[in-house]
Amino acid sequence: MTQCVIEMAGVSKRFGKLTAINDVSLRLGEGEVLGLMGHNGAGKSTSMKLILGLIRPSDGELRVFGHDPSGAEANDLRLRLGYLPENVQFYEQLSGHEVLRYFARLKRVGHGVVDTLLERVGLTHAMHRRVKTYSKGMRQRLGLAQALIGEPRLMLLDEPTVGLDPMATRDFYAMVDELRGRGVSVILCSHVLPGVERHIDRAAILGQGRLLASGSIDELRETANLPLVIRLRTAQAPETLAMQLQPYGVRVGQVGMGRLELAVPTRAKVDVLRSLMAGGQVEDIDLEPPTLESLYAHFDGTIRQESKTEQVSMSANAGPEGVTV
């Protein structure tokens, strides 16, 4: 692995009786992009705040660039971090340009960078307008520009594409790719971002404060063992095809006249394709491996199922007075 930028070992964070982060271990290398996913309240923002040193772990070890982020080096460390919070807020009476000058000063960076950053996020035309006149997407772009001040080596981006239109989203991902190319490490924090797969090296899925899964998309696919979907147009009857592909454990569904959808175990992919092509009746074919959304739904569904089972068994153990929530 490349040099370790974030190292979390058995980290927990409790707020009173509530455990927001539960025994999470995670590493992020230099130039790596991690997608941190999870449902509302899963612990994503808390993880970000721990990494930023805004709060301290209740248990476990956390190192950012080899240091305790809330220790003696915290101030110097923060100069190497860029943070875009969820629902970013600015001083409404200031212009975009003034906001960035202000943040540049806080980060001890000369204000010469301001124009360049505003151009980079496509806000040059509006830089002298007050922030209160900005649309949601423009505020988000200003937030990104703010996070980029000082050429940070680690970017923490909480729900970064909320409010961005498709073109701005595309530009945003191009920027993430460029940062990665320059060896900057990035955490993209979100529920699930459509289209994010191509831009991240690894995904970490949090559920109820626990790390449910982490790895590259391929590793997650292997762990989840979800079927890939093959869509085809064929003159063959679904029943005939189901018989033909039965040895491979394929499920066949009809989605329209002559249009079938097959759920194929990943390991049987090549054999199934050979068998389909040998039949000579396939007119069109599409392959769709499990998407990040379906992987997320799989792992998140597992934890929800577990917690339902726990609740049922708790209420059963509680006897006649037990209440099922």
Ligand SMILES: Nc1ncnc2c1ncn2[C@@H]1O[C@H](COP(=O)(O)OP(=O)(O)OP(=O)(O)O)[C@@H](O)[C@H]1O
């Ligand atoms: N300062 C705090 N005091 C008490 N509880 C907190 C505090 N901060 C977070 N929590 C709780 O910790 C849990 C995790 O919250 P967190 O904000 O990290 O979730 P999240 O994954 O970012 O959620 P969302 O997607 O809704 O932003 C939640 O149950 C939340 O209510």
